[in-house]
Structure formats: C-alpha cells, structure tokens
Amino acid sequence: MTQIFAVGGGKGGSGKSFISANLGVMLAKQRKKVVLVDLNLGAPNLHTMMGLNNLKTGLNNFLNKSVKNLSLTVVPTTIPNLYIISSVGCSLEVGNLFYSQKLKIIRAIWKLPADYVVLDLGAGTTYNTLDFFLASHQGLSVFTPEPTSIQNTVQFIKAVYLRKLKHILKRHAFSTAIKEVEDEADNGVVRSPLDIVDSVMRSDPARAKLLQKELRKLKFKLILNQYRKHIDETLGNKIEKVCNRHFYSQFQFLGNIAYNERVHESIIARKIFFAKYPYTPTSTDLKNVANNMTGRNVQTPALKETNAKI
Numbered sequence: 001m002t003q004i005f006a007v008g009g010g011k012g013g014s015g016k017s018f019i020s021a022n023l024g025v026m027l028a029k030q031r032k033k034v035v036l037v038d039l040n041l042g043a044p045n046l047h048t049m050m051g052l053n054n055l056k057t058g059l060n061n062f063l064n065k066s067v068k069n070l071s072l073t074v075v076p077t078t079i080p081n082l083y084i085i086s087s088v089g090c091s092l093e094v095g096n097l098f099y100s101q102k103l104k105i106i107r108a109i110w111k112l113p114a115d116y117v118v119l120d121l122g123a124g125t126t127y128n129t130l131d132f133f134l135a136s137h138q139g140l141s142v143f144t145p146e147p148t149s150i151q152n153t154v155q156f157i158k159a160v161y162l163r164k165l166k167h168i169l170k171r172h173a174f175s176t177a178i179k180e181v182e183d184e185a186d187n188g189v190v191r192s193p194l195d196i197v198d199s200v201m202r203s204d205p206a207r208a209k210l211l212q213k214e215l216r217k218l219k220f221k222l223i224l225n226q227y228r229k230h231i232d233e234t235l236g237n238k239i240e241k242v243c244n245r246h247f248y249s250q251f252q253f254l255g256n257i258a259y260n261e262r263v264h265e266s267i268i269a270r271k272i273f274f275a276k277y278p279y280t281p282t283s284t285d286l287k288n289v290a291n292n293m294t295g296r297n298v299q300t301p302a303l304k305e306t307n308a309k310i
C-alpha cells in the first residue's frame, strides 16, 4: 500500500521543502519508488531543491484536463526511484483551488503508483494546506528552535486538530456539539479545539469514547530542523510529551536535523543537498529521520488509515 507523508508546519522558511526533497532521496535510497508532490500551490520551488528546471509537465496538466491521470504528470529526477510532480506550471491563482479541484487532487494522489508519496506543503493554515495534511498517513510538522517557529507549529497543529474534530463531529452526527460550535462562531466566540473536545465529553459522555478513538487516529510526526549545538537536545521530545498530554492524537518526535551552511550553498548551486554532501551530520540526521518514518529504527505497526477520510 502506498504511504503518504505530508510535510507541513505553519511557518515559512522552517525547511519543509528542503526536508521533503532530501527525505525523498533517503526513501528512494531504500529502493522504494517515491513521488514528491509540490503542493505549495502558488509558490512552488521543490523542483529547484531537486536541481530541476524547465519542467514541461506537472500538476497544471492534470488541473487543465490535458491529461486524465495524475500519474501521467510524474517526471523523473536525477536520483533513481525518485520522481516529482511539480506545480511550477500552474496558474498564479492556483492557491485558491475550488473544493472540487482539491478533492480531485487528493483522490488522484491516493492512487499514485508508488511506495511513498511525499507532499511538500506551503506555510499557513488555509483549508487547502490542512486538508492535504489530513490526507496523509503521517503528517510531518517541521519547526526550528526559534520560539516564533514553535508558536506557529503549535498553531498549525491546533488548526489541523480543529479541522479533523469538525470532520468527526459531522461524520458521527454530534449534533449538539456542532450547533454549539456554529452558534459560537456566529457570535464571534473563539474556543480552542481542546475546549470543544472537553465540552463534547461533558455534554455527550456516552459517545466521548468514540470521539477520543477517532482523534487518536490522527498521527503527527515532529521534526526539529536547523538544530544548533547550543539548543537543548531534548527540546523536540519535550514538545512531543506536552502535545501527547494535551491532545487526544498521537505525536512522535522523529529527530533533530542539524543546521549546516552547506544547505544554503547547495540551493544556490541548484544541487540536491544529500547528493552533494552525503557525509555531513545533517545528512546523517536526515537518514535517521527517514528510518524513523519508515519504522526502520523502531517497530511501528503497519499504517492502515489515512489521517482523514475525505
């Protein structure tokens, strides 16, 4: 079964595209067929991280219906087993997808013939980004040690959680809770998703277990990028612990990825970082994170469900 990883995390510049590209390389080196999909719609640059330019084929061909099947927009990269669907040729307005177009893309991604699909998402918490994140088996949240980045990642996690929570409330007809949330929104009241869960637990205790069970299916993976030596090495583990305590979903810290000036150099040179500098601490970290993702370092149960059913 194809496993889909989404790389998101709220803040721009934290390294989502760098990590998508290089994790793609690591996964391809595990002799798996990997497709990278640039879903930073409106601001695509994953192809540049992969050292590719002048791409003639991509997501635009699928959106403008010149091809029926998304798999026909897949282009090989310079790395064996690694392919890309770029959104570089899409219209400047593609960031504002229609709901039906978003569903069409998600359903087509689920059918891509690959072992792994890596979705590189844009910054922010728009519904497109949240729904692409929720369409994955594992959602990776990338942040740096700066407090602004951690704040944005927590905000991103809360936004994903709220979107998932609303899906669950609708799918399982928690009608009192839905009415409460809608009335509050009409009156300009902002409640955190954690408060909403608590109040559903109180108002509908008989079905609280169902809600908890559904939220538990949501899996977040955390990656701390641009790690520098003076930073607490256990920061990521601490954030994992806090999240697991406060949310009903599952959080796993996958590891630190060291800051390295050569990342900048490789992007300027339009070369894939891992291919140019395979023997750096940053590359070792990337390998370690990829092994954690695919369960090579620890035993993880096979993934059966995506984060959301759309």
Ligand SMILES: Nc1ncnc2c1ncn2[C@@H]1O[C@H](COP(=O)(O)OP(=O)(O)O)[C@@H](O)[C@H]1O
Pocket (backbone or CB within 6 Å): 011, 012, 013, 014, 015, 016, 017, 018, 019, 123, 225, 226, 227, 257, 258, 259, 260, 261, 263, 264, 267, 282
């Ligand atoms: N591990 C790292 N070490 C050094 N610089 C990094 C690292 N990861 C990312 N960067 C820098 O951060 C910039 C933004 O990365 P990018 O992947 O484009 O972020 P995002 O996709 O989250 O907006 C890169 O151009 C690069 O210069």
Ligand SMILES: [Mg+2]
Pocket (backbone or CB within 6 Å): 016, 017, 018, 040, 120, 121, 122
């Ligand atoms: Mg990016």
